[in-house]
Amino acid sequence: MRREIPLLITAITGIVFVLQYFIPHAPFNKMNTWFSDWFSIVGAFAIWLGALNLLKISFQKIMDKKSDWFFALVIIISFFVITIIGFAEGQGFREPGTTFSWLYDYVYSPLSATMFAILAFFVASASYRAFRARNFEATLLLLSAFFVMLGRVPVGDIITGFLPQQYQLSQVASWIMTFPQTAGQRAIMIGIALGLVSTSLRIILGIERSHLGGGD
Amino acid sequence: MQQEQSIAFKTGMLSICLFILLGLLYLPPESVAQQESSVPPGTAIPDSIQLKPPIHIEVKDTPDDAGGSVTIRWEEQPVLENAVIQKYRILRASVENSVPGEFIFVGEATNRATVFSDGSTDDDSTYVYKVEAVYELKVDDTTVVTTTVQSSVSDEVSSSAQWFNFQRINVFVGVVLLSFFILYYIYQAQSGKKLFIRKIAGLEAVDEAVGRATEMGKKIFYIPGTQDMDNVQTIAGVTILGRVAEIAAQYDTWLEVPVSRSLVLVTAKEIVKEAYSKVGRPDAFREDQVHYLTDDQFGYAAGIDGMVVRERPATIFYMGAFYAESLILAETGNSIGAIQISGTAMPSQLPFFVAACDYTLIGEELFAASAYLSREPKLLGSLKGQDVGKALILISLLVGTILETFHIWQFSSLFKVIGE
Structure with missing residues (x-):
């Protein structure tokens, strides 16, 4: 029964979800919203599982004096500081001027932005490796990237200003993005859509069940 | 004697004026709306401008929906000299509940539109509609006035929810086909086929x-x-x-x-x-x-x-x-x-x-x-079915590309999902 009940729930929910796409009549037209709401509610309760797990692992690291125990301490302090301040400030904790919003604006946001900003450097290092002309495909990639990058900045058109307009770099870049790039992306999307249908069908029929915990 | 006659005449005129005023106050709303058109006092609409009301009003339940919606269509108005349609106003009356002749405003459509969906209907009620064309008239070089002309009342209509969205029939066929191939190859794999x-x-x-x-x-x-x-x-x-x-x-x-x-x-x-x-x-x-x-x-x-x-x-x-x-x-x-x-x-x-x-x-x-x-054979079979689906899509793409090249559009329209 431990396996059968989840399989039954999965099958019924999956079939209902497929049906609701084709049946506009009530109650099917509202089912998508109902299930999304239920998922949000379950997810909201489950957040405590995550939080407790994080605290447990962090406390354990400190107790065992593991090599990175200091980071675990930072996690615990941050967790309790933000939680206590959030609860202490009540319903308006997100209003401007509160300690919570100060922490959000001046601690959390800059940290988050810093992580995002690192991406710029990683793009450069990854591009450097990807664009090395080792073989025909990599050379094609390098040339496409060269044309697109130059075509996206004004200097591209200045360099090719002597050519007819349709051969200027901005137009070449636009052609690469509109045709070969879109065609490639759509091919991937078609494969993904087929994979999604196939995976969903396997899950609904109970053929794929390892996500329920283990084998068959 | 003459003075008495004069007083009686004045009193009579005053009573008539009051009566007209009271009558105006009790006119039905749409009549008031017509009176309120922004034609400046004293401005006569030239006889040469023959304003035409929207004609051939068709009302029907909006298909393939969850109910609560009626679609209204009308014919495109002919272009007039010195008169331009600004917009269309859609008016609705409930057959059962409203005062006879009392129409309420439910929405507007642009001057180029010939269709409007009223998404505020109750599935248990029956309605009639009127379409009101709002005209902008050029009376002379300096005067532009706005006036309205209403269509006749439409047939009765009710909205209802449908049990199948036929606009998605192509998706349905695709899903059924793909599922069939996947299940077929799962069966094949289960029966031991390599x-x-x-x-x-x-x-x-x-x-x-x-x-x-x-x-x-x-x-x-x-x-x-x-x-x-x-x-x-x-x-x-x-x-x-x-x-x-x-x-x-x-x-x-x-x-x-x-x-x-x-x-x-x-x-x-x-x-x-x-x-x-x-x-x-x-x-x-x-x-x-x-x-x-x-x-x-x-x-x-x-x-x-x-x-x-x-x-x-x-x-x-x-x-x-x-x-x-x-x-x-x-x-x-x-x-x-x-x-x-x-x-x-x-x-x-x-x-x-x-x-x-x-x-x-x-x-x-x-x-x-x-x-x-x-x-596992069962899982591998589903991959095979997926590949057949991919082959079908590739063939469709090839056929579609050839037909589109020769300006034959019907094939590609089979793959459109309306209302997405």
């Missing part, structure tokens, strides 16, 4: 990647994406986790799974635990192997980056749905020389993984991974 499945380099390398970690005596990190269990990519990711965990358990290699969602934590923990039991090593499983970091996208990326740099795992798997954090994670893994295998169905993140990882499962390969790794 199926050819092409090699997927990324999945062939899973054993090698786990083996490398074993040889080096280092950890394996498995990152199941940043999305929750309602995302099929996450389900595919945790499904592959089960296979990877089995191999890791067999090789006695430490597998660590930091997750970003609580529900993924619960699922992944169960899967890893079960995988260890399946290969006869339940004692080797430890609760802290699968642990939660944070729901925050960049917080999660920062947490994993820190762990990667400090603990320097030999192998890292990225399987699931990723956004901007994909390159941050993969480049950090690359910088420590870990062997990296990624898989995602997010087209915008694929180039980053291709650039930074050793192997990448592109889109559908992520969904095929579980079947490929398990080699």
Whole structure:
């Protein structure tokens, strides 16, 4: 029964979800919203599982004096500081001027932005490796990237200003993005859509069940 | 005598004026609306301008919907000299509930429109409609006035919900066809027929990647994406986790799974635990192997980056749905020389993984991974069915391209989903 009940729930929910796409009549037209709401509610309760797990692992690291125990301490302090301040400030904790919003604006946001900003450097290092002309495909990639990058900045058109307009770099870049790039992306999307249908069908029929915990 | 007659005449005139005024106050609303047109006092509409009301008003229940909507159509108005239609106003009256002749305003359509959907109807009521054309008249070089002309009353109509959305019939046929092929090949595979499945380099390398970690005596990190269990990519990711965990358990290699969602934590923990039991090593499983970091996208990326740099795992798997954090994670893994295998169905993140990882499962390969790794006939059969679907799409694309080249549009219109 431990396996059968989840399989039954999965099958019924999956079939209902497929049906609701084709049946506009009530109650099917509202089912998508109902299930999304239920998922949000379950997810909201489950957040405590995550939080407790994080605290447990962090406390354990400190107790065992593991090599990175200091980071675990930072996690615990941050967790309790933000939680206590959030609860202490009540319903308006997100209003401007509160300690919570100060922490959000001046601690959390800059940290988050810093992580995002690192991406710029990683793009450069990854591009450097990807664009090395080792073989025909990599050379094609390098040339496409060269044309697109130059075509996206004004200097591209200045360099090719002597050519007819349709051969200027901005137009070449636009052609690469509109045709070969879109065609490639759509091919991937078609494969993904087929994979999604196939995976969903396997899950609904109970053929794929390892996500329920283990084998068959 | 003459004075008395004069007083009687004045009193009579005053009474008539009062009567007219009172009558005006009690006129039905649409009559008032007509009176309120912005024609300046004293401005006569020239006889040469013959304003025409909207004609051929057709009303019907909006098809393929959940009810509560009626579609009103009318004929395009002829272009007049010195008179331009500004917009159309749609007026509605309930047959059962309203005062006879009392129409309420329900919406407007642009001057080029010939159709309007009234989405505020009650399925239990019957309605009639009128379409009012709002004209802008050029009386002379300096005077422009606005006036309205109403159509006749439409037939009666009620809205209702339908049990099938025929605008999606092509999707339905596609799903049925694809499901049929998948089920057919699953049946074929079950009956023992050998199926050819092409090699997927990324999945062939899973054993090698786990083996490398074993040889080096280092950890394996498995990152199941940043999305929750309602995302099929996450389900595919945790499904592959089960296979990877089995191999890791067999090789006695430490597998660590930091997750970003609580529900993924619960699922992944169960899967890893079960995988260890399946290969006869339940004692080797430890609760802290699968642990939660944070729901925050960049917080999660920062947490994993820190762990990667400090603990320097030999192998890292990225399987699931990723956004901007994909390159941050993969480049950090690359910088420590870990062997990296990624898989995602997010087209915008694929180039980053291709650039930074050793192997990448592109889109559908992520969904095929579980079947490929398990080699179970039932799962492999579904891959074959999927391939037939792909062949059909390729043929359709080819036929469509040829027909479109020769200006035959009907074939491509079969693939349009209206109302998306």
